[in-house]
Amino acid sequence: MQPVIAVRQITKTYAEGSTGTLALRGVDLDVHCGELLMLMGPSGSGKTTLLSIMGCILTASSGSLLIGGKEITQLTEKQLPAIRLEHVGFVFQGFNLFPTLTARENVELMLDLKGVAARSAKKRAAELLDQVGLGGKQDSFPSDLSGGQKQRVAIARALAGDPGIILADEPTAALDSHTGKNVMEMMSELAHRRDRAVVIVTHDSRVLSFADRIVKIEDGAIAGNDSSHLEPVAGGILSHSFLQPAVRLA
Amino acid sequence: MPPLAQRNLFHDRVRLVVTLTGIVFAVVLIVVELGLFVGFTVTTSGLIDHSGADLWITSKNVPYVEQGVAFSERKLNQVRAVPGVADAQKLIAHWTQWKRHDGGEDSVQIVGFNVDDAMEQPWNLVEGRVEDLKSPDAIILDELYKKKLGVTRVGEVFEIGGHRARVVGFTRGIRSFTTSPYVFATFKNAQSYTGLHEDQTYFILVKLSPGADLEQVRRELLGRVKDVEVFTTAEFSHMTRFYWMFTTGAGVAVLIAAVLGLVVGFVVVAQTIYATTMDHVREFGTLKAMGAPNSYVYKVIMKQAAISAVIGYVVGMIVSVFVVRASQEGGAAILMPMPMAVGMFFLTLAMCVGAALVSINKVTHIDPAMVFKG
Numbered sequence: 001m002q003p004v005i006a007v008r009q010i011t012k013t014y015a016e017g018s019t020g021t022l023a024l025r026g027v028d029l030d031v032h033c034g035e036l037l038m039l040m041g042p043s044g045s046g047k048t049t050l051l052s053i054m055g056c057i058l059t060a061s062s063g064s065l066l067i068g069g070k071e072i073t074q075l076t077e078k079q080l081p082a083i084r085l086e087h088v089g090f091v092f093q094g095f096n097l098f099p100t101l102t103a104r105e106n107v108e109l110m111l112d113l114k115g116v117a118a119r120s121a122k123k124r125a126a127e128l129l130d131q132v133g134l135g136g137k138q139d140s141f142p143s144d145l146s147g148g149q150k151q152r153v154a155i156a157r158a159l160a161g162d163p164g165i166i167l168a169d170e171p172t173a174a175l176d177s178h179t180g181k182n183v184m185e186m187m188s189e190l191a192h193r194r195d196r197a198v199v200i201v202t203h204d205s206r207v208l209s210f211a212d213r214i215v216k217i218e219d220g221a222i223a224g225n226d227s228s229h230l231e232p233v234a235g236g237i238l239s240h241s242f243l244q245p246a247v248r249l250a
Numbered sequence: 251m252p253p254l255a256q257r258n259l260f261h262d263r264v265r266l267v268v269t270l271t272g273i274v275f276a277v278v279l280i281v282v283e284l285g286l287f288v289g290f291t292v293t294t295s296g297l298i299d300h301s302g303a304d305l306w307i308t309s310k311n312v313p314y315v316e317q318g319v320a321f322s323e324r325k326l327n328q329v330r331a332v333p334g335v336a337d338a339q340k341l342i343a344h345w346t347q348w349k350r351h352d353g354g355e356d357s358v359q360i361v362g363f364n365v366d367d368a369m370e371q372p373w374n375l376v377e378g379r380v381e382d383l384k385s386p387d388a389i390i391l392d393e394l395y396k397k398k399l400g401v402t403r404v405g406e407v408f409e410i411g412g413h414r415a416r417v418v419g420f421t422r423g424i425r426s427f428t429t430s431p432y433v434f435a436t437f438k439n440a441q442s443y444t445g446l447h448e449d450q451t452y453f454i455l456v457k458l459s460p461g462a463d464l465e466q467v468r469r470e471l472l473g474r475v476k477d478v479e480v481f482t483t484a485e486f487s488h489m490t491r492f493y494w495m496f497t498t499g500a501g502v503a504v505l506i507a508a509v510l511g512l513v514v515g516f517v518v519v520a521q522t523i524y525a526t527t528m529d530h531v532r533e534f535g536t537l538k539a540m541g542a543p544n545s546y547v548y549k550v551i552m553k554q555a556a557i558s559a560v561i562g563y564v565v566g567m568i569v570s571v572f573v574v575r576a577s578q579e580g581g582a583a584i585l586m587p588m589p590m591a592v593g594m595f596f597l598t599l600a601m602c603v604g605a606a607l608v609s610i611n612k613v614t615h616i617d618p619a620m621v622f623k624g
Binding site for chain 1: 251252253254257258260261532533536537538539540541542543544546621622
């Protein structure tokens, strides 16, 4: 099966004075649809850099990146937003919700970027929030939501673009263990029931059991690629409607 | 589009107040400085602009109205004989001394005119009538200068140029650009006050017949009347304004202040809008990470700037109107004609949008990877 993300001999050097810091040294990695992959490693190991490159936010210094079979490294910076918009949904450690918009408007914003008409966007955003269990919080501002609720809004927002890839940076770091578990169950559902490729950068050992595969990064290189220990994850907090196949938006 | 720009502005009330204060300050500053410039400019030529004449006849080489040189009033008949001239009247505009009751003296500018003619009559009378000037030694002056000249009411008697003068009325808002207030009197009285010989005048004002060709009449006048110059009212007004604004330090100072007002106003607005944009830089980074093209982010920023401009303009103009009204009671006129008020709107919009462009330049270079930093 063709990987949805194919990383080939990717290097990344950050300019720093007259020299440079090598953040990634020839990384190879494939991520498939329906897979929940966790990137682990110590601080400064390069995992967030790798995530950023896979999300077309950073450009690699050398190597090749294929998203859905399309070569990305040759694209200009102006072309990358369109790739992100089409293929990638992000979930951030700090949620990165727009504090001045309500939960529904946060989701609508993504739909607006996708060119969905206002009325349809409003309806679809409400549906997505309903699916993540926030049907009653649509008009709440982020400041009125708990950490877990904020992360659910962020997930609904990431899903609004109907991307094939979900990239999450420490999605449970700011959450208590119970809420973190709920969020991970949701991520797991996205991978296993909705056939998304989910890549999670994490330090949180509590969530490792949700991974289909764990990739360890050290000093900018893959140090280990392990899927032998993993058990299938059962159950989840997602409502029935969330488990339905994604509605194609565009 | 969800109302991100509006919400960004209105969500944080303190930031909104700071932003609007900056813009309002800039609007008021620019209105005051430009208004002073306009006020000074208009004031310098007020006497000419309100004359109602089509042409002004002066001695040779008179650079501005306060610098008139006397010439024979016999030229008046020559002027009246020129085809196309409907009316011609003598006018005195000259400095002399006003003696207050306390013994002190002040310089004033006597304006002597034919009370029975429509040209160069005092305007905006708030007390008395122009016809009252026909009574002996009668004068009319502006209420702005009551205190300066020691006048309290109609009927008071003073001394001008060593001659008796009795106040019969007051005008409102007839300012002098110099420190010498205008004092209106009949031509004959003005001759006495200024010590002008009986057969002399400083200016002749001409009103053309309906349909007369102004340039042709001017050529005829120059051909028939010797040793004079003939200016249209607009020309003489421009000459006077130019003299006071650009050949004296006062005018240049006001002009520099107006330019500085514009610069400072723009800097204040630029800083304010820039700070407002930078407050949301992380959100713009998130937008870019989500896949928003730069144009989408620009739209949000420009919308924020435009909304700020509109609100800042409205509040700024309200404050400015109060300042302008208050200035009418003071020594320096701040004027805000309608074109200036309309122009201020576009200037405010341009300043805010221009400032937004500065911050857009910064936002363009946001690294979307910043969203991963905690």
